[in-house]
Amino acid sequence: MSRHQSPLPRLALLAAGLFGASLLDASPAFADLRMCNTSGSRVGVAIGYRDAQGWTTEGWWNIGPRACETLLRGTLAARFYYVHAVDYDRGGEWTGKSVMCTRNKEFTIRGIEDCLARGYDRAGFFEVDTGEQKSWTIQLTDTTGSAPARP
Known part of the structure; x- marks a missing residue:
């Protein structure tokens, strides 16, 4: 799971459809x-x-076009999850206001403070509210607009 290139300026932003388990x-x-x-x-x-x-951040899962991937297995341990995604083919990223630590290669990082001082990168993550469901699916879609307003 490695990132192939640095993201270009944001071309694709979040237009996520969130679906809970039935x-x-x-x-x-x-x-x-x-x-x-x-x-x-x-x-x-x-x-x-x-x-x-x-706090923990983990990455990178590589997901093909029109494909799904399980990121975490088992009952969800938190109500809120945060996502940062990079478009490898066209550049751009799905990002948000919550800043957390990342790396250019596969990672699991404990803590979100002092990313740069600890040798990590900083990236914006968007928030996903699972509503305390036991399972959740996040859908990344193409868009030319901006991220939806936060409640």
Whole structure:
């Protein structure tokens, strides 16, 4: 899971459709955090979350065009997750106002403070509110607009 290039100025911004797990489905329930890439490009995804030990950021998952990937398996440990994604093919990124630590190669980083002093990069992440569901799917889509307003 490595990022192939530095992102260009933001060409693609977030227009995410968020879908919770169906409670009425008769099939066995799977509790995971999933990401679906509905764009026509390959994307690299990093996530951030707070658990009992504090803040963690992880990356990179490489997701092909019109494909889905499980990012975290099991019942979700947090209500809010944070996402930063990079469009490998056309440049640009999905970003937000929450600043967390990343690296150019595969990583798991504890803590979101002093990223640069600790030898990491800083990146903006957008917030996803799972509504305390046990599983959640985040959908990345192409857009020419800006990120939706925050509640």
